Amino acid sequence: MPVYIFALGISPNFGGSGLLWSFIIIHLFLYPASNGYNSYFDKDAKSIGGLKNPPPVNRGLFYLSLLFDAVAIVLGFLNISLLFALLLLLYGLVSKAYSHPAVRLKKYPIAGWLTVGVFQGFFTFLMCYVGINNYGLENLANARVLVPASLSSVILLGTYPMTQIYQHKEDAARGDKTISLMLGIRGTFMFVLIVFTIAAAGYVAYFYTFYSLWYGEVFLLSLFPVVVFFLIWFYRVWNDPAKANFSNTMWLNFLSALCLNGFFVWFFLETSHILQL
Numbered sequence: 001m002p003v004y005i006f007a008l009g010i011s012p013n014f015g016g017s018g019l020l021w022s023f024i025i026i027h028l029f030l031y032p033a034s035n036g037y038n039s040y041f042d043k044d045a046k047s048i049g050g051l052k053n054p055p056p057v058n059r060g061l062f063y064l065s066l067l068f069d070a071v072a073i074v075l076g077f078l079n080i081s082l083l084f085a086l087l088l089l090l091y092g093l094v095s096k097a098y099s100h101p102a103v104r105l106k107k108y109p110i111a112g113w114l115t116v117g118v119f120q121g122f123f124t125f126l127m128c129y130v131g132i133n134n135y136g137l138e139n140l141a142n143a144r145v146l147v148p149a150s151l152s153s154v155i156l157l158g159t160y161p162m163t164q165i166y167q168h169k170e171d172a173a174r175g176d177k178t179i180s181l182m183l184g185i186r187g188t189f190m191f192v193l194i195v196f197t198i199a200a201a202g203y204v205a206y207f208y209t210f211y212s213l214w215y216g217e218v219f220l221l222s223l224f225p226v227v228v229f230f231l232i233w234f235y236r237v238w239n240d241p242a243k244a245n246f247s248n249t250m251w252l253n254f255l256s257a258l259c260l261n262g263f264f265v266w267f268f269l270e271t272s273h274i275l276q277l
Contacts (some may be wrong), residue, residue, distance in 0.1 A: 001027065001154045002257065003121065005264035007128035009271055010148055014132045021079040022131030024071050030088055033068035034095040036061050038106075041099045042174070080131050087127040094119050106176050112180040121153030151202050161188045162252060165244045173247030185241045187263050189234045213269065222263035226256050241243060 004026060040062045062242070069092045074228060077085035097103040098115055106112045126140055126149050140146070164171065164180035165188050171178050180188045200223065204216035229252060236243045267276075 002260035002264050003124050004128045005261060006148060006267060007119070008132055009123050009264055009268040010128060010144060011132045013135065014272075015134075018080060018134050021075065022128060025075050025079075026128065026131070027086065029072035029075070030091060033065045033072065033092065036065035036068070037142050038097060038099040039210075040065065041104075043102060069227075076131070076167075080134055080241060081136075082261045083129070084131045084134075087130060091119060091123065091127060094123075104176070106178070107174075109177050109179045109182040113157065113160065116132045117153045117157035120160075121156040125152045126150035147206055147230060152207055153197065154202055155196070155199040156191055158199050159256065162192055162249060164188075166246045166249050185244045186238060188244075189237060193234070194229070211271070215270075217264070219263055222259050222266075226252070226259050229255055 004023065008019070040057050043057055068087075073085050073088050073092070076088045083145045094115065098105045098112065105115045127240075129135065129140065129145060158159070159179040161183065162179075165185060167178075168181050168185070171181050179191075183191050200220065202214075203219050207213065207219060208216035231253065233243065233248050
């Protein structure tokens with residue numbers, strides 16, 4: 001959702017219909033389809049995502065994920081544009097390549113990491129931007145769109161390994177050598193700290209260049225609770241790797257989502273001046 005709201009924040013042509021339909025299609029159909037498809041082939045027996053004790057998966061989940069994908073594409077075509085529908089289709093295909101045993105990009109540490117970073121960041125930002133504004137490809141080829149889209153990828157590349165840190169045993173048993181498994185527990189924390197710092201600097205530079213330094217300062221202030229939690233957790237994990245568990249990961253995810261969504265909602269309200277109408 002932060003990627004979507006960020007794309008909304010820079011959108012010059014958003015309207016009620018495009019805003020409503022793009023949000024519903026992406027968050028209620030496309031993302032659940034991707035999550036369900038991945039869960040079906042992972043068949044996780046231990047904690048995964050927001051579920052501490054995931055239920056056994058069955059064939060129905062597989063077919064439901066395909067149905068949700070189809071609904072997203074049809075709704076995208078009927079209510080927004082052919083281009084938006086094609087972007088939804090491409091997202092779904094890449095998501096399936098990430099999970100399906102025949103390809104399973106997830107089992108390759110670098111390829112899986114880059115796939116998630118690029119498609120859930122850069123690509124998703126552009127897809128949201130097209131859906132919200134009902135724009136064509138010609139409206140994407142400018143720095144005001146490509147720079148924030150790229151930053152969305154950088155921050156995801158820095159945070160995604162943390163979502164894998166408590167799954168090392170299960171991923172290894174499945175043959176999935178994730179980026180976090182390759183780095184190790186302490187290495188994952190160090191890697192995330194470095195990339196996240198680069199991403200934060202990039203966001204500040206972006207806001208300073210295209211808006212004002214004030215936005216960059218508020219961005220850093222918004223993420224302060226996340227940084228404090230991360231550093232305290234890092235200290236505890238350094239002394240006891242068992243602290244790299246599901247509960248702490250979910251708290252970090254929740255805090256990150258809350259702070260980023262809060263900032264981008266504020267950013268949208270500020271830049272759109274919608275409250276002045």
